[in-house]
Amino acid sequence: MYIKWFNEICLNDLPLVGGKNASLGEMIQNMEKLGINVPFGFAVTTKAYDKFIQSNGLDTFINERLKELSEDYNLVNLKRTGMKIRNQILSCRFDKELDTEISTAYLQLSRCYKDSDGKVQDNTDVAIRSSGTMEDLPDASFAGQQETYLNVRNINDVLNSVIKCFASLYTDRAISYRVTKNLEGVIKISVGVQKMVRSDLGSAGVAFSIDSETGFDKVILINGAFGLGELVVSGKIKPDEILVFKDKVDGVHKPIIERKIGQKNIKMVYGTNPGEKVEIIGLDKSYQNKMCINSEKILQLSKWVIELEKYYTKLYQKWCPLDIEWAIDGLSDKLYLVQARPETVYSRKNRDIITEYHMKNNNNKVILEGVAVGNKIGTGRVRKMWNIDNRDSIDGDNDFQPGDILVTDMTDPDWEPIMKISSGIITNRGGRTCHASIVARELGVPAVVGTINGTDLLEDGMEITLSCAEGEVGRIYEGIVEYEEKEIDISKLPKINTKLLLNVASPEKTFNYHSYPVSGVGLVREEFIFNNYIKVHPLALLKHKEIGDAELTESINKLWVGFKDEVDYFVKKLAYGLAKIATTFYPNEIIVRFSDFKSNEYYNLLGGKYFEPKEENPMIGWRGASRYYSDNYKEAFGLECKAIKYLREVIGLDNVVVMIPFCRTVGECISVQNVMKEYGLERGVNGLKVFLMCEIPSNVVLADEFSKHIDGYSIGSNDLTQLMLGLDRDSELVQHIYDERDPSVKLMLKTTIQACKRNGIKVGICGQGPSDYPELAGFLVEQGIDSISVTPDSLVKSINVIHSVENK
Numbered sequence: 001m002y003i004k005w006f007n008e009i010c011l012n013d014l015p016l017v018g019g020k021n022a023s024l025g026e027m028i029q030n031m032e033k034l035g036i037n038v039p040f041g042f043a044v045t046t047k048a049y050d051k052f053i054q055s056n057g058l059d060t061f062i063n064e065r066l067k068e069l070s071e072d073y074n075l076v077n078l079k080r081t082g083m084k085i086r087n088q089i090l091s092c093r094f095d096k097e098l099d100t101e102i103s104t105a106y107l108q109l110s111r112c113y114k115d116s117d118g119k120v121q122d123n124t125d126v127a128i129r130s131s132g133t134m135e136d137l138p139d140a141s142f143a144g145q146q147e148t149y150l151n152v153r154n155i156n157d158v159l160n161s162v163i164k165c166f167a168s169l170y171t172d173r174a175i176s177y178r179v180t181k182n183l184e185g186v187i188k189i190s191v192g193v194q195k196m197v198r199s200d201l202g203s204a205g206v207a208f209s210i211d212s213e214t215g216f217d218k219v220i221l222i223n224g225a226f227g228l229g230e231l232v233v234s235g236k237i238k239p240d241e242i243l244v245f246k247d248k249v250d251g252v253h254k255p256i257i258e259r260k261i262g263q264k265n266i267k268m269v270y271g272t273n274p275g276e277k278v279e280i281i282g283l284d285k286s287y288q289n290k291m292c293i294n295s296e297k298i299l300q301l302s303k304w305v306i307e308l309e310k311y312y313t314k315l316y317q318k319w320c321p322l323d324i325e326w327a328i329d330g331l332s333d334k335l336y337l338v339q340a341r342p343e344t345v346y347s348r349k350n351r352d353i354i355t356e357y358h359m360k361n362n363n364n365k366v367i368l369e370g371v372a373v374g375n376k377i378g379t380g381r382v383r384k385m386w387n388i389d390n391r392d393s394i395d396g397d398n399d400f401q402p403g404d405i406l407v408t409d410m411t412d413p414d415w416e417p418i419m420k421i422s423s424g425i426i427t428n429r430g431g432r433t434c435h436a437s438i439v440a441r442e443l444g445v446p447a448v449v450g451t452i453n454g455t456d457l458l459e460d461g462m463e464i465t466l467s468c469a470e471g472e473v474g475r476i477y478e479g480i481v482e483y484e485e486k487e488i489d490i491s492k493l494p495k496i497n498t499k500l501l502l503n504v505a506s507p508e509k510t511f512n513y514h515s516y517p518v519s520g521v522g523l524v525r526e527e528f529i530f531n532n533y534i535k536v537h538p539l540a541l542l543k544h545k546e547i548g549d550a551e552l553t554e555s556i557n558k559l560w561v562g563f564k565d566e567v568d569y570f571v572k573k574l575a576y577g578l579a580k581i582a583t584t585f586y587p588n589e590i591i592v593r594f595s596d597f598k599s600n601e602y603y604n605l606l607g608g609k610y611f612e613p614k615e616e617n618p619m620i621g622w623r624g625a626s627r628y629y630s631d632n633y634k635e636a637f638g639l640e641c642k643a644i645k646y647l648r649e650v651i652g653l654d655n656v657v658v659m660i661p662f663c664r665t666v667g668e669c670i671s672v673q674n675v676m677k678e679y680g681l682e683r684g685v686n687g688l689k690v691f692l693m694c695e696i697p698s699n700v701v702l703a704d705e706f707s708k709h710i711d712g713y714s715i716g717s718n719d720l721t722q723l724m725l726g727l728d729r730d731s732e733l734v735q736h737i738y739d740e741r742d743p744s745v746k747l748m749l750k751t752t753i754q755a756c757k758r759n760g761i762k763v764g765i766c767g768q769g770p771s772d773y774p775e776l777a778g779f780l781v782e783q784g785i786d787s788i789s790v791t792p793d794s795l796v797k798s799i800n801v802i803h804s805v806e807n808k
Contacts, residue, residue, distance in 0.1 A: 002048035002098060003105045006041050006194075011315065017043040018131030018190035023340050026315075027308070034311060036304045037336045040112060041126065041194030042105050044162055046133060048098055049189050052166060056092035061085075062170070069175070075417055082172045089167040094159060102162065103155045106193060113195065125151045125270070127338070128161040129192040130168055146174060146189065150228060151196060151270050151277040158193065165191045172388075176417040177439075197338060200269040200278075201330025203292035204229030205239060206433040207301060208343060209309040210321040212441070213374065213432065213472070214511040215346025217321065218583055219257070220244040220302050223433040224292045226283060227267030229327055229338075235410050235430030235437070236280075238263040238371070238450040240292050244302040245583045245651065253652035256298060257579035259572075261289055261562045262431065263452070289561045293328065297335055301326055308340055321347050323438070345441045351515055352491040357469035358484050358793075364465065364477040367458065370426070370451035372474030373437045375512065377483045378424030378446045378466045380405040382458045388414045405466060407458050411436040411447075419445055424466035426454045426476060448474030471508025488796060490517050494803040498781050501789035503766055504590075507533070507580040513792055517799070520588030520655075521581060522714060522789020523766035526595045526640070529577035530605065534570060535559060538636035540607020541566045552607050567639065574643035575651065582653040589655050591691055591714060591766070594640055596661040598623050619728055624662025624693075629671040641679035649686065659691040659714060664698055666705045673709065683711070691762075695719035700748050703755035713756050714789075717767025721745050740769035741776055753783045762786050770794075774801035781805045 009017050009025030017025065021043040028038050053059050062085055069081040094102070110124040130146030147168035149161040168174065169189045178187065197204070205224025210217045222242040225232050232239045241260040248255035265288055271279045293301070305324060312320040325339040357377045383404040400406070405424040406415070412435060419425060419436075420443050430436060430449035440447040446468040448454075458464065458476070465481040468474045501522035504510055507529065536556055540547070544556045544566075560569035582590050598618035602608050611632075615621040622630075628637040648654050658681070663669050669692065673683060676690075683690045692699065692706060695716030699706060703713070721740045722729040729738055739745075749765070756763035764787035770777040771794035780788055781802055790798045 002045055002051065002101050004043045004045055005105075006038075006043065006192075009043060015133055015188075016045050016047070016190070017192075018046065018133050018188075019341065020129055020131035020339060021190050021192045022131075024192060024194070027337065027340060030311065034304070034307050036308070037334060039195040039197055039336055039338060041109060041192055043131065044102055044191040044193065046188040046190050048102075048191075049166055051098060052092070052094060052163075055095050058089060058092065061088055066175075078172050078176060078417060082170050082175055085170040086167040089170070090163060092163070094163070099159065102159060102193075106155055106158050109193065109195065123154050125153050125196040126158065127192075127194045127196050128152050128158065128165060129194060129339075130165040131190040131192050132169065132174075133188045133190070146171070148230070149277065150230065151200075153277075157277075162191045162193075165189065171414065173414045173416040176420070194338065197327040197336045198329045198331050199327035200228050200267075202328035202333070203227070203330075204325070204327035204338075205232045205292070207305050207324045207326055208321070208433060209305050209324070210343060210346060211243075211511050212343075212437070213372065213468075214514065215349060215351070216511040216514040216584065217319075218246050218514070218586065219511075220246060220305050221433065222293070222298065222301065222326075223262075223431050224326075225262065225264045225267065226287055226292050227269055228278060229325055230278070231264075231266065231268050231280070232431065232433070233325065233435050234412055235427070235434030235449065237266060237429060237431070239431045239433075240264070241431065242291075242293070242298055243580070244298060245579070245586070245653070246302070246306055247586060248652035249299060249302045249306060250652075253650065254295060254299065255302075255651050255653075256295060257583055257651060258576045259291060259562075261291060263450070264288060264292070291562065297328060300335055304335075304337060308337075312340075312342065316342075319347060323433075352489055354488040354490060354515060356486045356488070356793075357467075358486070359465070359467065359469070360482040360484060362477065362481050364479050364481050367464065367476045367478055368451050368454055369476070370448040370454070370474050371430075371432050372468035372470070372472055373425075373432055373440050373447035373449060374445070374468045376444070376446040377469050377481075378405060378422075379480045379483075380423040380463070382407050382460055382462050382464060384408065384455060384458070384460045385418070388418070405464060407454055409455055411440075416443075419443055424448075426451060426458065426466065428452055428454050446474075448476060451476070471506055471512075473508060490515065493517060493796065493799050496799055496802045497806055498785070498802050499764070499787035500795075500798065500802070501591075501764065501766075501787050502795070503771070503789050503791050504581050507577040510581045510584045514584050516792070516795060518585070518588075518795070519787070520585050521590035522764050522787060523659075524578065524581055524590055524592045526574070526578075526593060527597055527601070529574055530595060530597070533573045533577045535606060537602060537605040537608040537611060538570060538639050539611045539633070540605070541570055542635060542639075543610075544607060547607070547610055549607075549610075555606060567642075570639045571643045571646055574640065575647040578643070578647055578656065579651055579653055582647065582656050585655070586653065587655050589657050589689075591657045591659050592644070593659045593661050593693065594624075594628065594637070596624050617728070619722075619730060625660050625664065625668045625672050626662070628660075629668070629675050634675055637675060638679040641676050641681045645680045648688070654687055657689040657691055657711075659693055660710075661693040661716070662695060662719070663692055663706075664696055666702060666709065669706060669709050683709075693719075694752050694763075695767075696723055697748070700752050700755070703752060704759060707756065707759035707761050710761065712762035712764070713752060715749060715752055715763070715765040715767060717745065717749070717765060717769040720748060720767070721769075724748060740767065741773055746776075746779060749780065750783050753780075753785050756786075757784065764789060770798060774798065777801050778805040 006028045014022040128149040208221040223239040239262040243258040245255035321343040402421040406422045410429040425447035465477040503523045505528045563569040603612040627633040689711040691712040694713040727734040766789040771790040
């Protein structure tokens with residue numbers, strides 16, 4: 001009467017068993033169809049909760065306390081009220097009927113399992129999970145608001161844990177959350193009793209069916225760590241992070257587009273001392289730099305996530321991205337799903353609205369960095385708090401005021417009453433899928449987590465700016481930086497015929513552009529990935545042992561930790577950086593320009609001084625194509641070719657087009673493609689297209705000849721302008737002459753477009769000119785250019801200009 005087994009319930013039973021249990025029942029009933037594994041168990045229903053409350057005379061007591069709180073709601077009274085209600089509930093016990101029914105069900109669940117010797121168990125380790133009737137809904141996740149108890153192993157502990165879950169319906173965070181969300185009506189709770197997965201001997205974590213920061217729906221975000229998953233969801237560690245491209249989870253490709261090893265020096269395991277259900281121990285160093293989940297399991301998990309998202313979307317009859325908890329049993333090496341709930345932030349947003357945040361004239365010092373949660377900017381004074389029960393920080397001289405920035409070692413959902421009045425949150429620990437990050441997103445509060453030493457570097461009362469508007473990395477700036485918020489409704493932008501592309505430099509920000517009305521990317525600069533992802537000169541990476549510089553070797557050895565070797569490091573890091581961009585715009589093409597550093601820029605890379613010449617004018621020296629076939633650099637260029645091959649053939653991102661920069665002669669164009677072929681890249685094979693940067697007058701004059709060896713031209717108006725006007729665009733002394741609208745440059749643009757049309761190859765422009773000068777974009781449209789590639793901040797302006805020209 002008061003117990004329901006998971007295979008007896010589904011989402012329609014939510015009022016009876018709560019969101020979490022209803023979802024578990026739905027998955028277990030459809031395990032075979034979905035091809036997933038879910039541990040079995042049962043639900044202590046809301047009828048049991050009602051009976052417990054009524055038989056102990058708690059209903060009147062609770063209603064009176066909550067009425068007192070509503071009449072005088074503040075943080076201090078919230079804490080007092082919650083404590084009174086919880087203590088009263090914990091002082092009560094089950095009547096005989098409930099006691100017997102729950103105990104019997106637990107014994108029956110235990111006998112479903114066998115121990116390591118094959119004997120039927122008389123008890124088993126279970127997880128006791130709260131399941132609220134207003135939890136895990138499509139419009140409110142209620143993430144982490146009630147309690148979970150792990151490795152519960154006997155009847156008395158099961159009964160006590162269920163009562164503790166009942167009491168957790170009235171934690172400060174749960175009461176406050178209901179007030180914040182205006183969740184009215186009768187609040188009830190169910191409790192799930194579920195067989196534990198021995199992830200204390202394996203690993204566990206969280207998976208989102210979208211990118212949690214941007215709502216980008218073509219990727220799966222996986223976080224995990226060794227041991228029980230509580231450390232990941234609670235934010236006590238910075239977990240491993242993996243991104244997977246959904247479209248290529250097909251059993252053929254390996255569409256893992258990013259792996260980041262976390263900072264996981266501890267793990268949670270079963271307790272070894274009497275009375276300790278779980279304990280936190282140090283993680284062996286050999287595991288700290290190792291991914292907690294291998295490629296096979298990543299792809300298996302990804303397939304499950306995709307199938308579940310499709311299933312729940314059909315069930316709810318609207319798009320339903322998911323937040324899923326997973327675990328790998330260390331004894332059987334089997335993967336399990338232990339929870340699934342609807343994601344509640346981006347699934348409710350209007351996807352036609354783009355909101356951008358930009359700092360104005362920011363020259364302020366960066367104090368520290370961490371993982372960005374959200375995409376907003378917050379400013380305020382620092383208020384450091386060590387725990388939520390530190391009354392001095394919320395009552396008295398150090399009162400936490402609305403608009404202050406919370407700085408602490410780690411937040412969890414208990415902090416929700418403080419989080420919702422803050423203008424930003426900074427923590428030493430945590431990752432972007434922990435409960436606190438989920439709550440921060442729902443509240444719309446920017447947060448930077450996993451800073452490691454934020455509480456040491458930030459002083460109480462200092463004014464700071466917290467920025468989550470610069471991609472994956474959240475930055476804390478000294479002082480107050482002015483910023484602007486701009487909202488764009490892309491559904492109201494005019495339609496244009498000219499293909500509009502984006503110039504993209506940073507993989508970190510690219511997911512923010514996933515809903516932009518563009519047809520791909522006209523220019524991806526590898527240089528940014530070299531500087532920020534790879535961080536070393538490619539020849540130094542290959543030859544550092546021959547150089548004999550112990551300090552250099554030590555630095556390089558630290559870089560490729562977690563990879564097979566130096567080559568694997570370069571290939572994967574470059575491929576991952578490019579993959580994030582290619583994934584964002586798939587199946588539209590992205591044009592990747594091979595590295596185009598000048599020798600002085602290569603020199604500044606780690607180890608670069610051993611391989612780079614001193615040139616008087618690097619701008620027109622040893623750069624671009626001339627490097628790639630040179631005996632002095634060919635091997636390094638081969639690494640780029642291998643990365644592109646891995647990206648296209650292993651990951652499956654065949655929308656990547658390669659582009660050769662600064663190619664002076666037709667002979668050079670042929671020589672570069674011969675080297676590419678040596679390293680597995682051949683024009684036309686597997687659909688590979690090769691474009692050429694048109695940035696040297698010879699590219700214009702000999703366009704008919706170049707066209708025989710390429711698939712398209714992309715005009716680099718920056719270099720074309722400097723070489724037409726005979727000036728150094730890096731020199732401030734001649735900047736007043738530099739102008740991409742000069743008649744000689746416009747003649748070159750017109751001539752190039754005509755030549756490409758004549759030879760039947762594509763022609764676009766990726767230089768800065770159209771972004772800076774709308775009238776130049778208009779001129780190019782009039783000449784019939786195929787595509788214009790602009791910077792993201794010029795998108796709206798460019799669309800309006802092109803529309804006006806097309807409709808003259």
